[in-house]
Amino acid sequence: MGKSKTTKFKRPQFNSVGLPVTVVKEGDGEEEEHGDDSCPAAELLEKLQSPSADVREFACASISRVVQQSQTIPGFLQRDAVRRLGPMLLDRSLAVRETATGALRNLSACGGQEVCEDMVKHDIMTPLTALLRECCAGFESAIVSMKDQSNAVEDVANEAVHLLWNLCESSSQALSVFNKSGLLDVVVQCLEKHPHNLELAISAAHCLHTVTEDNPELLCSMNTAVLGALENVLLSSQPGVTQTLLRTLAAGTLWNMKSSLPAARQAETVNAVVATLSQCLDLDAGMLIPELRQAEELRHRNAPAVSDIEGQAPEELAEEEMIEEEEAPKQKRNGKAAKVDNDFSDLLPRGKEELREATALLTAQQTSLEIIVNMCCSDDPSDDEWEEESSSDESDMGPDGLCDGVSNLMSPLCLSAEVHGALINHSIPQKVLKKTEFPKKETVNLCHQNPSWRGLIKKMERVQSRALTCLHSILSTMDAESLGGATALQEAAQHLSSMVFGAPEIPKDEEFLEAVISAMRSLLQMIASKNIPQCMTPQQLMSLSETATRCDVVSVRVNAVAILGITGSTLAKEKGTAETLQMIGNALLQVATKDPELVVNGEALDALFDVFADGEEAETAAKNISLLPALKALQPVFKTKVPKINSSLLICVLDNFSIFFQLCFFFFFLPWKYTKHLYFFLISPLHCVNSPLNNNSFFFPLPDS
Template structure:
């Protein structure tokens, strides 16, 4: 009990946008109407345009829909009018301009509508025309060279279709299954050649393939038996970076390769792992925050009249720089994901069938561990991976990405694009913290810089929890406490003497989070961190003075927590910390056994009432209940 595995995670994707504007239809559709909640008459008018025999009308209708979907109320109304079934056939419209606009509208709908709308789109069979659209492009097709005043609409439509396919595959397994079945990888994979297809299209294809290839053996099999494609990806990874977009594309290639070779990485040749982590190291070297603050300096230098004029429309130069920052952040998200997931060892962790009885689960668990087991069971990765992580200084680079995004100066007016990038930096910080959790849990102490470095990391993490802006950011607190839990477990595993120097004040903020944290993950992390300190204190024959308050905290959580999983973790912590007989005086002083006897029947009743909702936590809760009975019985006999 109490053991935690390194968690596999993936970066949240940025929300792309489809058609840039509806200016072509402003004469037909009042702009104020687009910005307001769409009325039934407005939508009915657009649908009539979609079904018109006139090409311009159909194109205008698609553009109008694309502008409306940014409003949730409009999306609901559009779905009620069955707009997906009406738009979908236009993916195969005879006019390339209409195909382009229809794909852009559906892309926007998939982005702004979220998971539910993507599922609805798949249910309404948008994939059939979308697959047919892609199959109109022969394998290895080459874009036309656009004229000075004319777009290559075939390439633009392919770009919109790729983003739509990416969104659907991100949202539903059905879309991934269709992707495999229809062999779309053969059409998309050549488009990674950015010199032929251009960086924007190659990035979109890379993002789609990165999503589809995850946990997808069928994808690897479709890639020429898993041989030719890895070499193509390795070649792309080995290129010298030419731009921010190129860096993102190289990192996407790395992620796709990791997904294809995931089952083999623990036994793969060292040079493959070295290539992967060298790519990760290079992308983490980029200081995206400096690039971002440079755009703020430019904006700050504007005169008031310039600033007012360009508040919503930044200069082309600044927009390009912000796009570069977005590419850097996206690449670093993927890099952190790769580093973290290379430290996952999942073979030894098996899900237990929730249909098993409490006793079956408990017995299976107890065969592997006893009441006096350590709180942690260190996970180790292969020596090749550890060596590559160490030689590329991955840990120190990840630590830098975990620093909060602090902007220079106050009173700078940010554009919407800049505000969105600030949020992306915050997401990057969260992913860096989750990566720290996996690295610390899985790596040898020397690869992490030794005990002194880990203590410095601990202090930095404690400061993050105290940052005044973090109170309402549960994602950040969850990530910080996960990293703290891994660090303190590693320190305790190596019996760091500095752990005994902790003060009651140092633990107080953990007590607060353990009782009042706004998510169960935060509360569990706080409980397990406290328990790790407690188990370390308990090794001394002379009871540590902080064990009394520590025991009161664990008992309060066990008796008053509403979620059974947190209760189980608190009980498990009590067993780990107070299992030894030399601490029985503390148990008596806080009336531990009396309180636990009162808790037992309530715990059984809650388990019986909520059994179907316990999910993956059922084994932990069931084992805690069984161990509670044994703990009470044993301590009562002493």
Template sequence: MGKAKKPKTHKNKLNPTGLVEMNALLDQELANGKSDSPIQAIVDQLQSSSVEDKICGLQTLATICQTNVNIAAVVESDIVRIAASLLVDPDKSVRHATAGAFRNLSVQSVEICEYMVDQDVLTPLMALLNKYTLSAGNWKPTFDRNMQDQMDEKSDTFLQAVSLLWNLCESTSVALDSFNQSHLLESFVTYIDFKVYGKEIAVAVAQCLLVISEDNVSSWRILSNYGNEIASLLPLEGDSSNVLLRTVAAGIIANVPALAATYGRQLFLALSKTLEINHRSALGSLTSSLPLVSRKDVVELEVADETQMEQESAEQSFQRRRRADMPSEIELDIKNVGWLLQAQRISAEILTNICSTEEEEWQEDMDEENLSEAESVHDYDTNGANDSLQNTDKLPVEILEAIKSLGFVEKLWQKAQPIAENVRQILEENDKSILKRVDNLRASAMLCLHNLCNNISTDDLGGAETVYQVWLELGQQVFQGQQNAKLLEASTSLMRATLEHLRKSPELFKQMTENDLQLMLSGVTGCQHPEIRANWLRMLGILGCLLSEPLIKIIIDFVLTSCLKEQDIWTISEAMDSMMDIFAENDWNQIVHELGMVAKCKELDRIMKAKVKQSKRELNERYPAVCTVRTNLSRFCKYLEGEMKKFVPNMEA
């Protein structure tokens, strides 16, 4: 049914620094009777003439946006629209707190970002960023060597604002269009000079440019003039910030066709260096320290006297907040490991996009209303169904050569492996954010391998025996325990792609038993996610072309029964498309007779016809493919009917 859709290069977002826990202050407001709701208490503070009140309200807003209940309350109020104007408040500390609060809010979901755009956050945000770009020649960050090189407040405000823009542009095209019209891009490129602006700003700006440059032709015209500046980051070596900056620079180059053509070899070398870093060693070192956090690394919060707070200057207030927010040594280690995992995930996603072919574009261009059976499919012919598509490479020679010479398949397979159980357990108990990044890296690596399986030959994957071993290992991992849906979908997608390469190697499956097959059947039965069910059912269809007749009968019976109960039209489509392949080289008339296939297939044809009409909008680009399967199914039914009229049942079977 075609390749997987190219995933966008998504990011893991770090929580901003500079925000302190303020729930206690909210409770105090309510206890004093100053307001009848937490949100109203924040609004009152934001509308106060006192700078400290505004900052307190903004810090509270940043903190309460950690649960869905509070998010709902925020959305139902006008608090975002009210706070937006504070992005250009005359007081720099208020601007800083506002940018940080909005950044915290923007990491919650795409829907929240869309809501923020609807509340006109973009207008003051662009005005704030323009202040920096207009004074680019005069503005340089300063770093406090006595406070872990933390940057000055004005620079940290820029960092928060860029991160906010990055999140909004990734989530909504309105933000991207606004950025395109802002003329900020040329200035932004200058901020990736980490020697001047520091690693934090360079990384944030680079990741913003990575999002902005994806499928954005207007950005390409500008970025293509800065190839040397961006490519200068590709040779970076050293700590995780360098690794992340190098990787994101490679992603920007990959997004811009003119740069990709010029710096292709350097791009692949940079991605290779990122993927060859042993993330398991980094995780092992981290988890050896994490259990000690609760006993040795708990930070004691400084409690400031209220009178003292009223008397301190704005700069003293900022310094106090900075001291409170200084990360501990273990928090810095967590951040560095997180950046490494993020860089490796981005590398996998860049390769996924590079190794995606565009052969399915015909589907999107077809006139859905005028799709006719004559135009969309060939007459059903069991001798012409789905020959193996894995005999040749589909990628340009230079890309294929880079993949082979730099060992990307092996490196990605290493990233796809589960981490040690004891390491996972420690992360589960101490830092789930790192565990989430590990899972995201594994999923991205598997999806990249899935794309490679769809686009390079079996021989270039290491041969049928190697591919078979990968399929077995993936199956063992899938059935060893409960996994999250994202990982399970990636795993089964890769299993399905590897199995496509084994269509011509039935000898590898001679040892497969009915018990082995039942594991896969239980995978379908117990699965709540239609995309994953579709992967399982398609794999069963492929196995039906490889196994012995008794197992084939079990597969056909199960697929038909499952599809008659299935609600998702795409899952039915995938399953039936694959099941029809089983009859490509053998009529299996005895099985057709014993299972009453003609009646069941006719019922499925009726179900598909009804569901296609109902689901046209939600199918989107899948609509033509589903129509093709339904039309083929109608012809398959006629074919089976014709075969059964000639067939004499074997009563001893």
């Protein structure tokens, strides 16, 4: 069967797909549809030239609001908004600087990758870099006249760092400028403000977590000052959930920097990173969120509603500004918008401290789980592993996002002794399993009751999905003994079974289904390899597979048929299972014949060979479903599909195909006269092109026709 590999999370892609907010791009007729009279861009951009700082500030704040409606963004871009807003970053008024940076930040967040790249193309990095340097130079000279009063310079810096973060996560050119302009030290200065300006420090930590991932050029410039600043954050003892988020981001950044750490400190740093993640996962969102909601209600009862903006009470303002999952981003103070992935932990309006804490908690736990997933990904494969994995590089895969689907087919992963020991010593597998539980019904109902808190429901569900993906990673990289042995594995299987089959019908949410079925596949593989009795009935697994094979996500379908193969191969060793094997065989033949994706067809064939490889029950079932003619009938299916697919995808698929066709030749009861046709039509096209598979040693010569 295909090997299992976890998908590495890349910051800030929390949701494993692209950006949920996209720019509405119309054709050339958009100008006519949204003529100058209906588009506010022209008037607002004209006001940027006003001699009055108040007018310029008003214009920037208005642009911040308007661009959150993504259909308005093309109108601003057509009028050269980036070039006209750029000079505002260095305006003599700090208020204009802050609102102008907020407008560009919203433009980058709501416009997505293409808009970010366009902003960088229009040289927004030059004034942004200058602004950040001026802000950091002004940190020491800025005077705060009142205790707890926000520092205006640091407010501007917070907007600027957030804009920088948006650009660097979406544009490789922006990241290159970051590396060459020495902005690392500037962002670290912002991080060091954490004792008294947590908001700025968290923005800086998010930025650092993003720019240090897969960025060897930047890692070469790391120094002891950067490492010291991160360790100070990691080891800080400030209480509070928001501080937990800050420490989690610092832990993720240190993990990204692991190759730059002195050898003598690597084990110590890994242990500190895992300890931080463990402490984060210890927090119980199901208990803390109701407490925070109750605290908010109590605060509002004890204090009169104070107008923040033109007579609006904070609660009313927050409900207007709060983003919900199903809506486009709404405005917050100074026109700040939520990020496109709806991760708005530091973007909530002032006066919503409890909601900010709750969101920070869920963001921290989601980030912790993603870091653990990345820790379980082998970044330094051996030579043998590299040959197997190079053909399936997730960044080079073919169309339709198949990289996510096929990443689960590759070679097993391995953990270093330091990482393995740290994960076990801090009980990470047990804590991850705990986080896979459904959000508490009482907590979900509480969030449903208030529009401002409703967006937390999706974040709780995402934490659960990340935990399931993390469980899959752990199962793929650890042995059964490290995970507690047969009893612990059976309990985990029962837990996953109750999650999937406990409801009246199997959940159809794609993100959840993708995560739970990958975890289930890894767990069943381990259970089968140890001959541990399974707790899920074949009928349940058939029901799951039926739901999964209707899912649009390729990896879900791949894992579904793999689970059928695992179950069938186990049942084939038992007596009286022929009828069940027939049911599984028919299901796999349907997938092998009808699924539109070759990688799913291949996994189905792989599963068929596993199920019917040996045994009297398997032989009886194979005859009853006419397996020989059915396999022969697949010849034209693959003959038509192979020439049409992307060559890199074909190589990836054949990493698996080559193995099971040889197994077929050596172990399967089908005569070679049948299987050679399938083999010929799958492999022969590769020998007609310049393919790296031509010299692979595991391919035996093509059969004579």
